[in-house]
Every structure is written in structure tokens, then in C-alpha cells.
Amino acid sequence: FCFAIVNVFLEMCRYPLGMTGGQIQDEDISASSQWSESTAARFGRLDFDNGDGDGAWCPGITSETDGLKEYLQVDLRSLHFITLVGTQGRHADGMGNEFAQRYRINYSRDGSNWAGWHDRKGRQVIEGNRNAYDVVLKDLEPPIIARFVRFLPVTDHSMIVCMRVELYGCEWLDGLMSYSIPDGHQMIFRGLDVYFNDSVYDGATAERLTRGLGQLTDGTWGLDDFLHSHIYSMWPGYDYVGWNNKSFPKGYVEMIFEFDHVRNFTSMKVHCNNMYSRGVRMFRQATCYFRSGPDWEADPVTFRPTADRVSQIARFVTVPLGDRTASSIKCRFHFSDLWMLFSEVLFQLSFDLTGDDPTHKVDDSNTRILIGCLVAIIAILLTIIVIILWRQVWQKMLEKASRRMLDDELTARLAVQTQAFSSHHSSSSSDGDSTSNSTYERIFPLCADYQEPSRLIRKLPEFAQSTEHLEKTDKALANGGLEGAPHYAEADIISLQESSDSSTYSITAVNINLFAGTDSSMKEFPRHKLTFKEKLGEGQFGEVHLCEAEGMLDFLDEDLSIEGNNESPLLVAVKTLREDANKNARNDFLKEIRIMSRLRDPNIVRLLAVCVDTDPLCMITEYMENGDLNQFLYRTEPEEKEEKSMVCSRKLIRMAAQIASGMKYLSSLNFVHRDLATRNCLVGKNYTIKIADFGMSRNLYRGDYYRIQGRAVLPIRWMSWESILLGKFTMASDVWAFGVTLWEILTLCEEQPYSQLSDEQVIENTGEFFRDQGKQVYLPKPACCPDKVYNDLMLSCWRRNAKQRPSFQEIHTQLMENDKH
Ligand code: AMP
Numbered sequence: 107f108c109f110a111i112v113n114v115f116l117e118m119c120r121y122p123l124g125m126t127g128g129q130i131q132d133e134d135i136s137a138s139s140q141w142s143e144s145t146a147a148r149f150g151r152l153d154f155d156n157g158d159g160d161g162a163w164c165p166g167i168t169s170e171t172d173g174l175k176e177y178l179q180v181d182l183r184s185l186h187f188i189t190l191v192g193t194q195g196r197h198a199d200g201m202g203n204e205f206a207q208r209y210r211i212n213y214s215r216d217g218s219n220w221a222g223w224h225d226r227k228g229r230q231v232i233e234g235n236r237n238a239y240d241v242v243l244k245d246l247e248p249p250i251i252a253r254f255v256r257f258l259p260v261t262d263h264s265m266i267v268c269m270r271v272e273l274y275g276c277e278w279l280d281g282l283m284s285y286s287i288p289d290g291h292q293m294i295f296r297g298l299d300v301y302f303n304d305s306v307y308d309g310a311t312a313e314r315l316t317r318g319l320g321q322l323t324d325g326t327w328g329l330d331d332f333l334h335s336h337i338y339s340m341w342p343g344y345d346y347v348g349w350n351n352k353s354f355p356k357g358y359v360e361m362i363f364e365f366d367h368v369r370n371f372t373s374m375k376v377h378c379n380n381m382y383s384r385g386v387r388m389f390r391q392a393t394c395y396f397r398s399g400p401d402w403e404a405d406p407v408t409f410r411p412t413a414d415r416v417s418q419i420a421r422f423v424t425v426p427l428g429d430r431t432a433s434s435i436k437c438r439f440h441f442s443d444l445w446m447l448f449s450e451v452l453f454q455l456s457f458d459l460t461g462d463d464p465t466h467k468v469d470d471s472n473t474r475i476l477i478g479c480l481v482a483i484i485a486i487l488l489t490i491i492v493i494i495l496w497r498q499v500w501q502k503m504l505e506k507a508s509r510r511m512l513d514d515e516l517t518a519r520l521a522v523q524t525q526a527f528s529s530h531h532s533s534s535s536s537d538g539d540s541t542s543n544s545t546y547e548r549i550f551p552l553c554a555d556y557q558e559p560s561r562l563i564r565k566l567p568e569f570a571q572s573t574e575h576l577e578k579t580d581k582a583l584a585n586g587g588l589e590g591a592p593h594y595a596e597a598d599i600i601s602l603q604e605s606s607d608s609s610t611y612s613i614t615a616v617n618i619n620l621f622a623g624t625d626s627s628m629k630e631f632p633r634h635k636l637t638f639k640e641k642l643g644e645g646q647f648g649e650v651h652l653c654e655a656e657g658m659l660d661f662l663d664e665d666l667s668i669e670g671n672n673e674s675p676l677l678v679a680v681k682t683l684r685e686d687a688n689k690n691a692r693n694d695f696l697k698e699i700r701i702m703s704r705l706r707d708p709n710i711v712r713l714l715a716v717c718v719d720t721d722p723l724c725m726i727t728e729y730m731e732n733g734d735l736n737q738f739l740y741r742t743e744p745e746e747k748e749e750k751s752m753v754c755s756r757k758l759i760r761m762a763a764q765i766a767s768g769m770k771y772l773s774s775l776n777f778v779h780r781d782l783a784t785r786n787c788l789v790g791k792n793y794t795i796k797i798a799d800f801g802m803s804r805n806l807y808r809g810d811y812y813r814i815q816g817r818a819v820l821p822i823r824w825m826s827w828e829s830i831l832l833g834k835f836t837m838a839s840d841v842w843a844f845g846v847t848l849w850e851i852l853t854l855c856e857e858q859p860y861s862q863l864s865d866e867q868v869i870e871n872t873g874e875f876f877r878d879q880g881k882q883v884y885l886p887k888p889a890c891c892p893d894k895v896y897n898d899l900m901l902s903c904w905r906r907n908a909k910q911r912p913s914f915q916e917i918h919t920q921l922m923e924n925d926k927h
Pocket of ligand 1: 642643644645646647648650679681711727728729730731732733734788798799
């Protein structure tokens with residue numbers, strides 16, 4: 107995938123920069139000298155035979171030595187990534203016969219420090235023209251990043267040379283002017299010399315490399331096996347710059363990146379090798395400092411990527427830079443093994459409102475025209491936006507209408523919601539504000555915003571043509587999966603609770619039988635009987651504490667499943683709503699209490715009691731000694747991991763079977779969890795697993811959620827295609843998430859699902875599931891996953907047709923059978 111990008115980038119970045127086309131102004135073309143006014147620099151444009159001039163630039167050579175210093179200079183006005191150059195001689199319709207057989211290129215980013223281009227083997231001289239008319243193109247390997255480029259004909263005094271030139275490339279938007287790093291080291295691998303030096307660095311090379319750019323910005327990234335290279339006949343290790351841990355007593359390599367001016371940075375992508383079998387691993391931690399003035403700011407950004415002990419694939423690691431503003435960034439990359447190898451560093455910028463670029467000088471005489479054009483473009487854009495918005499409103503109305511026809515039951519529910527909303531409007535209007543301010547709100551299916559096919563699906567080009575197909579799918583989904591099962595049982599439960607004093611919710615009473623015999627009211631536990639022991643973790647709601655609950659067993663007055671005796675107080679987990687929580691968070695917290703109070707199963711975390719009479723609100727749940735499943739598996743020691751893969755995942759499959767069992771219980775209640783993932787399962791004694799988190803996502807796992815339209819936060823990597831594109835959450839979409847959870851378990855949570863894909867690419871992949879043309883990417887078979895489990899179970903959870911996915915009953919049976927074999 108990365109290869110594709112690299113090639114596309116280098117192949118795409120070959121636009122003529124404007125010598126022929128005239129975008130480069132005459133005053134930006136200069137020369138060391140000219141033979142005559144009619145062979146001045148401005149005539150040195152490729153394929154340009156202007157009547158005024160003599161058909162090319164020709165220097166005025168006075169002596170042999172001067173001849174070597176002659177140059178034609180092009181100022182591109184901003185930094186450009188230049189991949190190709192073209193030269194031509196002076197033909198002048200057969201009147202001229204001067205050309206440069208050989209030439210060199212010098213370039214500069216700031217106009218004062220100049221570097222001489224050389225190829226990857228150190229050769230500076232480029233073979234030029236053989237006649238006065240043919241254009242000779244030359245790939246710059248490595249490409250250069252520069253604003254000023256000089257062509258220096260290599261000649262002897264006996265020959266007059268003339269040149270016409272063109273530069274090809276694209277604008278270098280990073281604004282990165284230079285990086286400074288310790289030069290790379292040499293590795294001896296099985297008697298082979300492997301050089302990790304930055305061999306194309308164009309700055310000063312002393313103890314550290316300074317004031318230059320090189321292999322880390324050459325647009326070529328390394329292969330998984332660092333001994334091999336994309337580039338033919340280069341030495342082993344060529345693509346990478348790498349360092350040995352032993353030479354860095356502080357345990358990190360420091361790199362400084364200097365930019366042309368102050369910019370806003372969203373993230374940095376570092377392409378790392380991860381051949382851990384040869385002692386190479388991606389960095390353990392990156393700490394980046396920022397500087398806009400003379401001093402480094404005190405508060406760095408620190409990022410720890412998830413270590414990958416499974417895959418040796420070289421990959422881009424994205425370091426979030428938190429939209430910090432800087433003109434220099436200093437990053438310390440900490441080793442996690444003997445070697446650390448990088449092949450590319452890229453920066454992603456956010457839109458810079460204040461960024462006045464000193465390299466972009468606007469010609470005064472053109473300013474008015476420019477402003478006029480901009481105003482015209484803005485006006486056209488505004489008109490287009492208005493038309494698009496108008497079309498969207500119509501489309502929305504049409505979709506709503508078609509959905510209404512397709513899904514009567516849903517319409518009834520929506521109607522109830524609307525009615526309820528209008529009847530409670532005055533009392534709940536203040537909630538509205540807090541909703542829009544919410545920073546973490548997880549989607550609730552009846553939220554009108556997400557009820558319609560998401561805007562995401564409109565991104566799919568064929569959506570317009572295939573609404574019919576989509577509607578069919580939609581209908582199938584609406585009826586499918588579970589016969590007659592309400593899709594949004596969770597919402598029903600909530601409504602049920604809220605309906606006690608409201609006739610508008612009567613429709614949901616149909617579902618009362620779901621919870622027949624279950625006492626929905628949670629008893630208030632005396633707060634003073636809780637004794638704090640330690641902090642267990644932190645979620646979006648607030649902290650989770652381990653507490654002793656004095657007299658809890660008496661209080662519960664039943665339940666033999668809770669271990670303990672009345673002499674010693676019971677250990678419980680107490681989740682507290684943080685004091686500064688807004689109304690929205692408070693409602694969600696209460697919602698989680700309501701849901702959990704109705705669930706009773708050995709594989710569902712049990713809510714024991716609550717403290718809601720006074721603030722802060724607390725829910726008391728059973729204590730799960732080993733924390734969440736994601737961390738539990740991730741922390742497993744490497745030796746244990748080996749053993750696990752040998753026993754081939756038996757224990758792991760048993761864990762998954764417990765989750766399936768809990769989900770089987772939820773499905774018997776038509777309850778849709780919507781966020782099944784290892785992070786939301788807890789581990790107790792003897793590998794007991796229980797499903798938890800009927801509320802919010804956690805801080806620790808923020809990266810697992812994707813923010814859509816600035817509001818809803820979705821765990822897209824766990825979501826079925828129809829949940830993402832149509833907003834459909836059903837038991838069948840929980841089955842999809844179960845498939846991903848099973849994958850996580852069998853990979854010991856060492857990697858985020860689809861870790862190679864960005865959030866946007868995951869959504870695109872979802873589109874491929876929808877299109878079903880065989881282009882969708884599935885999560886790969888984990889190393890220790892039995893073939894049968896992958897082929898018969900995991901893949902079946904991700905079937906496009908929700909009806910064809912197995913039920914939790916079937917999944918559970920299958921996993922139990924697998925355990926027996
Ligand atoms: P949450 O707010 O539910 O996302 O929980 C935050 C963290 O607290 C989890 O990642 C767990 O490590 C820990 N935690 C939550 N509930 C329990 C529990 N019942 N027993 C043990 N640890 C828990």
C-alpha cells in the first residue's frame with residue numbers, strides 16, 4: 107500500500123513548473139552573464155522560440171575558468187519538490203547550433219546556502235543535449251527540495267553553449283527547510299556491511315548533520331527487509347537512516363526540524379522499519395518540543411505508539427502534534443531495541459490562517475488582479491456550496507420519505523421520539539445546549555442525526571446511482587438478522603425507564619416483557635461505608651476506584667455468586683462521575699446505570715448498588731481483578747505469548763467464548779451493545795471475562811474512536827459497514843464487532859485493527875464492503891488463529907449480508923466445540 111503511495115507521489119509530482127508555460131516570471135530567471143541582450147536569461151525557456159530573442163540563454167564566456175561558473179538561475183518563489191529537469195539547445199529555426207552536452211545543477215532553499223546536486227552514487231555531471239533541438243529529460247534521483255535552481259553548463263572554451271530549460275515537480279507544502287540528526291551508523295549483519303548513513307544529505311556533515319535535507323525527505327520509503335532497496339544496485343541498508351542504541355547513553359535520538367516559517371502542525375508521520383528478529387524496532391516513545399521564537403517551549407508533546415511484536419512490516423507511525431504552532435520542532439525518539447531505522451519523515455499541517463509566507467512575495471502590480479480573481483473564485487465557490495447544500499436538503503427529505511415507506515416500525519419509533527421531544531421540549535431545551543457541547547458523545551441510534559444514511563455514504567460516488575440497491579439492502583437489514591427483533595433495544599430500555607410518567611412512550615411498553623421479573627431499581631448504598639483503596643483507572647466519566655464496601659453482602663441480601671463473607675468487607679469497583687461533568691455526561695452516566703441494573707449474567711459485569719442521592723454520582727460494580735481485557739492481553743509477557751501461540755490460543759478461544767456467552771444473553775434480550783471490543787471487557791479471577799461499558803468510551807482508547815461531523819464519536823474499526831454507512835446497529839452489527847474483538851484477542855491486542863489504514867481509509871474500506879466488488883480488505887488471520895476459526899467463524903462475522911452472519915448462539919456453540927478439539 108505504501109509502495110503504491112510512494113510511486114504515485116513520485117510519479118505524480120512531475121508537473122512543468124512554468125518555464126515553458128510562462129508561470130515563472132521573466133524577473134525570476136537570471137544568469138551569471140549573457141552573450142548579448144537577445145540571449146538573456148529570460149530566453150532560456152524550454153520549447154520557447156520567442157521572436158524577440160535569439161532562441162535561448164547563452165552565457166558570455168570570457169575565459170575557460172569563468173566558463174565553469176556560468177549559470178542560469180530560476181527562482182520558483184517557494185519551495186518545490188523537483189523530480190525532473192529538461193534541457194534543450196539553441197535551435198532558432200535552424201539558425202543556431204549551440205547546446206550544453208553536459209551540465210550540473212546547484213540549488214538553494216534560502217538563496218544563500220547552495221548545494222550541488224549529485225546522484226545516488228555521487229556523480230554531479232548530467233549528460234545533456236546532443237543537438238540543438240531535442241529536449242532531453244533527466245530524472246533527478248534523488249529529487250531536490252529547493253526554491254532556487256541553477257543550471258551550470260559544463261563546457262570548455264572552444265564551445266559556445268546555449269540552454270533552454272524546464273523544471274518539473276510540485277510544491278513542497280511541508281515548508282521543511284532542513285533537519286538536523288546524528289548521522290546513521292553501520293551494522294554488520296552476518297558478515298555483511300549494512301550502511302544506514304544519510305547518503306544524500308545536502309547540508310553540513312560534521313558530528314551531526316545540520317542545515318540540510320536528505321533521505322528522510324526523498325519521497326522513497328524503505329522495504330520491510332532493510333537489506334534490500336527500491337533502488338537498483340545500492341548497498342544494503344540504503345533506504346534507511348539508522349542508529350545503534352549503544353551510541354546513545356540517554357536512550358534517544360534527537361532530531362531538529364526547521365521550517366520556513368511558523369506553522370500549525372497536526373501530526374508527523376515517521377516511516378520505521380520493524381524487523382525485530384534482527385534487533386530493529388520502531389521507536390518506543392517520541393517527545394517533541396516546539397519553538398516559534400528563540401527558546402524551546404516547556405510543554406512537549408509525548409507519544410507512545412503501540413508496540414508491534416507481531417508484524418515485521420515497515421510502517422508509518424503517526425505522531426500527533428496536537429495542532430501546535432512552531433517554526434522548529436525537536437523530537438526525541440526513544441529506542442525500544444538495539445536499532446532504530448527511519449526512511450521518511452512527513453509533516454501534516456492544519457490550515458494556517460495567519461501564515462504569511464516570506465517566500466511568497468506578491469507582485470504589487472498584480473495584487474489587484476489577484477484579489478479580484480480571489481473574490482471571483484470565492485463568489486463561485488459560495489454559489490456552489492449553496493447549490494450543494496440545497497441539493498442535500500432535498501436529498502435528505504427524499505431519503506427520509508423513502509425510509510419512512512421502507513421501515514414503518516422505525517418511523518413509529520421516530521414519531522414517538524419526536525412527540526416525546528415536543529412534549530418535553532420546554533423541560534429539555536437546556537439539555538440541547540449541553541448536547542452540542544459534548545466532547546465525547548457516543549452515538550445513540552435514535553439520535554436523529556445518525557438515523558438517516560450517514561453523510562459518509564454520499565461520499566461514495568456510486569451512491570447516487572445505486573440508491574435502489576441501497577434501499578434494498580436497507581430494507582433487508584431493517585427486516586433481517588433477527589426476525590421481528592427491535593433494532594434498538596438499548597434505546598427501548600432507556601425509554602422504558604423514562605416513560606414511567608409519560609404516556610407518550612407507551613409504544614415502548616411492548617418491550618417490558620424483555621425484562622420481566624427483573625428489578626430495575628438499584629438500591630442506594632450508604633456512601634460512608636465505602637473505603638477507598640486505590641485508583642483502578644480513568645474513563646470519560648471520571649475515575650474508577652477500588653473500594654471496600656462494608657456490609658455489602660447483607661445489603662445485597664442474596665447472591666451467592668458474589669464471593670466474600672460478611673466478616674471482611676467486599677472489594678468493589680466504584681465508578682464516579684467527575685464533578686465538572688456537564689448535564690449530558692450526567693444523563694449518560696444515569697443511562698448506563700439504568701441499563702446495567704437490568705442485566706444479570708455471569709459474563710456481564712454486575713452493577714451492585716449506586717450512590718445517586720447526592721453528588722458525586724457513583725455506581726458500584728463487582729471488582730474485576732485483572733482490569734480490562736485489552737491491557738490484560740497486551741501486558742502478557744513475551745514468553746507467555748510464545749507458550750500461548752504453541753498451545754495455539756486455547757485459553758484465548760475460551761476467553762472469546764465467554765464474551766460470546768455474554769452476548770448470547772444480551773441478544774436474548776434484543777439488547778444491542780454497539781461498542782463491543784476488548785477495551786470494553788473486564789478480566790476477573792481465573793480468566794473470567796465479563797462484558798462492561800454500556801456507557802462511554804475511555805480516554806485511554808481515544809484513538810479507537812472516530813469523530814464524525816464534529817459531534818458523534820464512533821468506534822469505526824469495530825463497526826459493520828451498515829452501522830457506519832446506514833447508522834444501523836443490530837445484533838448482526840454486534841456480531842461484526844465480535845469478529846473484530848476475536849481478532850484482537852487472537853493477536854493479543856498488540857495492534858489496533860487495520861492499523862495500517864487511517865480513519866478515512868477505514869471508511870473507504872467500508873465503502874468497499876458496501877460495493878462488494880472484492881476490493882474490501884479483511885483483517886488478516888492472526889498468527890495463532892486456527893484456520894477453522896478464521897475461515898468459518900471470524901470471516902463469517904464480516905459477511906456483507908447481515909442475515910448471513912452467525913448468531914451469538916451459533917458463535918458460542920462453535921467456539922465451545924473448537925475448545926473440545
Ligand atoms: P471505564 O470508565 O469503565 O472505561 O473504566 C476505566 C478503567 O477502569 C478500565 O479500563 C479498567 O481498567 C478500570 N475498571 C473499570 N471497571 C472496573 C471493574 N469493575 N473492575 C476492575 N477495573 C475496572
